[in-house]
Amino acid sequence: MARSGYSAISSYSRVTILHLLQERPRRSISELCAATDLHANTVREHLQRLGEAGYVVAETERRTTRGRPRVLYSAATGEDAASSAVARDRVRAAAERGDLMRRVIPDSDGGALSEDAVHQLDALIDDLGSDGFDPVVDERALTVDLSPCSYAASQPEQRGRLCSVHLGLMQGVLTEAGGPLVVDGMLPACDPTQCIVQLASR
Template sequence: MDARKVTRPDPGGVPALNESRSHVLAALQEAARPLSAGEVAKRVRLHANTARFHLDALVEGGLAERNVEDREQPGRPRILYTARPGSAHTGRRSYRLLAEILAGSLAAETPQPAQAALRAGRAWGRYLADRPPPFRRLDADSATRQLVRMLDDIGFAPESTDDGRKVLLHHCPFRETAEEHQEVVCSIHLGLIQGLLAELGAPVEAERLDPFVEPGLCIAHLSPTTSPES
């Protein structure tokens, strides 16, 4: 997924960080020496490729530096990362108040807020999808993996069940707003899932989203579809 689709810099040039990227930056800030992507991955419990994705985004955003290891030993030098001076003062911004204002306004002033939120979520889900090349179909497993990656980038800590019929969302990055305006926020989340799967032309679709089945768990229910979109 294009990192620019999920995390964009603000007009001042400082990127707003999602939870995973904040943890990666914190690992660099706390380290007494430059770290490789593999070392960062172990510290924050991410796959090495995912850690490298976030590290490269931090470099692009000016919060970290990337250098080739200076070594005299045989073997290929490693790529090492360090936090840039001053990055410790650049934390993740909170948009909770803005989210509360917008969700509350939509709920109060829109005749059918859930449907409007669902449409908005679907539009963004389509935008966040990495469509396959023409004439290539993704199978259900591949589409679900891309869905899980997208949800993980946003901060949902998702987990697909072995049968591929559910995606467990262990963390809601908008929990406070969702508890206050569940009809709006959870409809947006369902729309994101539906829109991404539809854009992929996946043979799987999202039937529903069960919010807060436990205090820290929401469940998206998936089912096969016999007519994937072109």
């Protein structure tokens, strides 16, 4: 489905699980099994891949009654309750690489964005690249062009869900990186493979 065979969201089942967790956090494996009709072992494998990518966080349920506490899963949003250590490490590494590149090739634009915003874009570009995209960023217009979107091309009937999940992931990365940029939405397009995401500065 994606250009990269190693993408954590190259499986539509994982996209579906992420969508469920973005809609409502703190879900158990049994809840996810019931919602997806997938076997528990399959759901566990998908959650492990999503966790390794920094897209899902797990917490142990606090119980006041007897019985083994459940493990509850949420989409990583970058906020305190759903911040991923994996995502934090990736954000830090992306900022360091970006700073190194800017020292080697100075910014001819004169630094239109704040350092925090630039580091957010570093993290976003890194994350999108790992998911098989080749993003083109316009720092002045604050747009991220992901066209052509191979996800939408391979699953046109699921475009709404796919776009919703991807926008949620992008917002999670921006929040984890910290800074003024947020996802504002997608620009309208007749071509389902055209995807331009509009960012905004808070």
